[in-house]
Amino acid sequence: MTSNPTLSRAASHAADSATAPASDGAASDGAPRTGGAPRTGGLDIKGLTKVLGGRTIIDSLDMAVRPGELVSLLGPSGCGKTTTLRMIAGFLTPDSGSIMVGGREVVHLGPEQRPSAMVFQNYALWPHMTVAKNVAFPLRLRNRPRLSKAVIAERVDAALALVNLLHHKDSRPARISGGEQQRTALARALVQEPQLLLLDEPLSNLDAKLRVKVREDIREIQQRLGITTLIVTHDQEEAMSMSDRIAVMNQGRIEQFSTPAELYSAPATEFVATFVGSLNRVEGRIEEGRIVAGGGVLGIRPEDVAFVEDGDSGSSADAGLPATVERVVPRGHFAELTVRREDAVLRSFATGAPPAVGARGRAHIAKWLEFEDGKLVRKGSA
Amino acid sequence: MTTGLHTGSGAPARPAPAASGPVQPDAPGRRRPAGGSARAGQARGFVMALPPILIIALFIGVPIVLAFGFSLGFTGGLNHTIALIGQNVHEAQGLPTFGAYGDMFADRRFLGDLIVTVVVTLVSTAVVVLLAVAIGLYLKFADGVIAKALSALAVVPLFIPVVIASWAILGFYSADGFLRSVAAQFGVDFPVWSFTMVTVIIGSVWTSLPFATLLVTSGLQAVPRAMIDAARDAGASFARVVASVVIPMAGVPIVIATTFTAIGILGSFTVPYFTGPNSPNMLGVDMSNYFSAFNQPQQAVVMAFVVFAIASGIAAVYVWANFRSAKENAGKQAVR
Numbered sequence: 071m072t073s074n075p076t077l078s079r080a081a082s083h084a085a086d087s088a089t090a091p092a093s094d095g096a097a098s099d100g101a102p103r104t105g106g107a108p109r110t111g112g113l114d115i116k117g118l119t120k121v122l123g124g125r126t127i128i129d130s131l132d133m134a135v136r137p138g139e140l141v142s143l144l145g146p147s148g149c150g151k152t153t154t155l156r157m158i159a160g161f162l163t164p165d166s167g168s169i170m171v172g173g174r175e176v177v178h179l180g181p182e183q184r185p186s187a188m189v190f191q192n193y194a195l196w197p198h199m200t201v202a203k204n205v206a207f208p209l210r211l212r213n214r215p216r217l218s219k220a221v222i223a224e225r226v227d228a229a230l231a232l233v234n235l236l237h238h239k240d241s242r243p244a245r246i247s248g249g250e251q252q253r254t255a256l257a258r259a260l261v262q263e264p265q266l267l268l269l270d271e272p273l274s275n276l277d278a279k280l281r282v283k284v285r286e287d288i289r290e291i292q293q294r295l296g297i298t299t300l301i302v303t304h305d306q307e308e309a310m311s312m313s314d315r316i317a318v319m320n321q322g323r324i325e326q327f328s329t330p331a332e333l334y335s336a337p338a339t340e341f342v343a344t345f346v347g348s349l350n351r352v353e354g355r356i357e358e359g360r361i362v363a364g365g366g367v368l369g370i371r372p373e374d375v376a377f378v379e380d381g382d383s384g385s386s387a388d389a390g391l392p393a394t395v396e397r398v399v400p401r402g403h404f405a406e407l408t409v410r411r412e413d414a415v416l417r418s419f420a421t422g423a424p425p426a427v428g429a430r431g432r433a434h435i436a437k438w439l440e441f442e443d444g445k446l447v448r449k450g451s452a
Numbered sequence: 453m454t455t456g457l458h459t460g461s462g463a464p465a466r467p468a469p470a471a472s473g474p475v476q477p478d479a480p481g482r483r484r485p486a487g488g489s490a491r492a493g494q495a496r497g498f499v500m501a502l503p504p505i506l507i508i509a510l511f512i513g514v515p516i517v518l519a520f521g522f523s524l525g526f527t528g529g530l531n532h533t534i535a536l537i538g539q540n541v542h543e544a545q546g547l548p549t550f551g552a553y554g555d556m557f558a559d560r561r562f563l564g565d566l567i568v569t570v571v572v573t574l575v576s577t578a579v580v581v582l583l584a585v586a587i588g589l590y591l592k593f594a595d596g597v598i599a600k601a602l603s604a605l606a607v608v609p610l611f612i613p614v615v616i617a618s619w620a621i622l623g624f625y626s627a628d629g630f631l632r633s634v635a636a637q638f639g640v641d642f643p644v645w646s647f648t649m650v651t652v653i654i655g656s657v658w659t660s661l662p663f664a665t666l667l668v669t670s671g672l673q674a675v676p677r678a679m680i681d682a683a684r685d686a687g688a689s690f691a692r693v694v695a696s697v698v699i700p701m702a703g704v705p706i707v708i709a710t711t712f713t714a715i716g717i718l719g720s721f722t723v724p725y726f727t728g729p730n731s732p733n734m735l736g737v738d739m740s741n742y743f744s745a746f747n748q749p750q751q752a753v754v755m756a757f758v759v760f761a762i763a764s765g766i767a768a769v770y771v772w773a774n775f776r777s778a779k780e781n782a783g784k785q786a787v788r
Contacts, residue, residue, distance in 0.1 A: 160684075161681055161684075161685075180684070181681070182684050182685070182686075182687045182688060183687075187685060187686075188682070188685045191678070192676070194676070194678035194679050194682035195682075196679060196682070196683075196696075196697055197701065198701060207683070207686050207688075207696070208687055211686060258682075262686065262687070
């Protein structure tokens with residue numbers, strides 16, 4: 071067989087997995103969790119800089135993505151994550167710096183010559199072509215070697231089977247749903263067998279339920295193919311649930327590049343702590359369980375603030391300071407409380423039946439982060 | 453309850469919002485059965501649209517029907533006067549006659565003019581569309597002073613009356629015109645293009661290019677940048693991006709620009725009248741000659757219907773393009 075063995079193998083796996091759930095779940099703790107042996111090269115960026123309109127958008131950015139790893143570029147709007155992705159794809163030329171894909175310098179190459187493939191935010195499917203023709207387009211452009219129609223058809227079918235879209239191969243993009251368009255765009259990228267897969271806000275146009283489904287699909291396919299993948303997103307939940315590692319960007323620089331678990335438990339900067347997850351930010355320091363003036367800034371995760379209502383028993387019933395519940399926001403399987411202590415107003419998460427507004431009790435801070443000049447200096451616990 | 457705070461002074465409590473807000477004094481009138489209201493709306497819309505419909509029917513529809521009848525030999529009624537004045541008029545004896553059509557299609561002059569009209573229309577339209585697409589593509593992909601200057605220059609002919617442009621073109625290519633004078637300085641005997649179909653084509657391109665450029669450029673500009681980026685990312689060269697993505701995606705506006713241009717050139721008068729030869733020339737000029745100079749109104753009307761038949765073919769392409777565009781939009785709506 072002359073077609074892409076990886077895609078074909080993955081496609082047959084896709085058919086199998088329609089009846090049996092995938093065995094490799096999404097852990098969030100560490101090294102790449104690729105299902106098979108990584109078949110693609112890594113990404114190595116050094117000193118990448120871009121100035122637009124006199125403003126430094128990307129400031130000497132360094133990043134190394136290991137082969138087969140899925141990395142998210144996470145940050146607020148305007149932080150430079152999409153600019154970085156477009157430079158890696160070749161749509162923007164950096165002012166300085168180096169971009170190596172699979173050990174090969176690509177910074178001087180146009181997007182059509184780079185060993186990467188991109189899934190665009192709005193999918194960018196060509197409306198005048200069917201789903202199959204959209205996916206076949208990159209293959210029809212290949213000259214060395216030129217692919218026969220039969221080989222192209224075989225590879226297109228394999229790519230569409232991989233994303234479960236064979237039944238829509240003759241449909242126009244306008245006739246399929248947003249999620250299916252997303253998967254078509256993914257198939258079009260994967261059929262190119264890129265060394266590096268780039269996804270620009272791939273889920274931002276999908277509704278909340280579909281977003282969860284598609285992100286699981288993307289993760290599963292990425293793991294199955296072992297393809298090095300870089301995703302740009304501003305959605306921390308998306309980044310946390312999909313990524314092997316996350317690079318949090320702010321003002322053209324990477325603030326922290328680590329695993330989701332590390333990012334959450336040991337944020338390197340106050341910005342990362344605030345951007346990833348919820349945080350009580352209080353100026354001061356903690357002495358004997360009490361927040362006092364002076365020092366730097368405290369970061370306290372709401373789940374590290376325990377509120378025990380008067381009369382309730384528990385391990386921390388006598389710990390902490392007297393507090394009153396000021397606000398209760400139900401969040402489904404938990405509730406977000408706003409509790410007032412004599413030293414600060416803190417948010418806390420409560421599972422089970424939440425207390426009523428005005429309830430009195432004690433609020434105890436179990437763990438906290440101490441920042442000075444925006445940087446983490448200490449992790450404290452009671 | 454917060455309302456207790458407001459009513460604490462003994463003032464009467466406000467009525468519940470459901471009973472107050474949206475209900476207005478005239479609300480019952482608006483709550484008529486939907487069918488009656490829809491019929492009233494339709495009638496109002498029809499009355500509002502009636503004046504232009506009547507004007508079109510009266511001043512365009514009726515003359516067309518009369519002219520068609522006249523071309524088939526019906527010389528009574530409102531055609532009576534023109535039939536009396538005109539020469540060489542064929543009259544129907546109960547059944548319609550195709551005598552006037554037979555006259556024209558047996559006339560080598562008419563056939564020559566017909567061929568010239570079709571050729572000038574085809575060549576000029578092709579040149580206009582090619583130039584418009586080239587300018588549109590340049591404006592789409594280039595950025596800077598030249599692109600801005602070009603986009604401004606491309607519409608200049610819109611603001612120059614055709615008659616002025618025709619005279620300028622005639623003078624530029626005439627035997628003692630600018631082009632031949634400059635060429636003569638270098639010992640080159642440049643051909644005389646005035647009063648040939650070359651100047652007719654140049655003039656037709658000049659007058660049609662701005663509007664076609666506006667239409668095509670807006671169509672090309674509407675192709676999203678991401679579609680082009682996606683093609684480049686897939687490995688397409690610039691030529692392939694243009695051929696496979698940009699032009700097909702701007703297909704409908706390009707077809708519409710082509711049909712507008714072709715119909716405009718097909719029925720043109722000023723440019724061929726001023727810059728073209730006596731014979732063969734385009735049918736617009738010929739029609740005028742037959743109607744006024746030769747006093748053969750029935751033959752002029754026959755020519756008009758031949759041009760109309762060709763224009764209808766072009767219009768069918770325009771309708772198809774609009775239908776396709778509407779279908780594509782409906783598809784997008786359906787998915788949303």
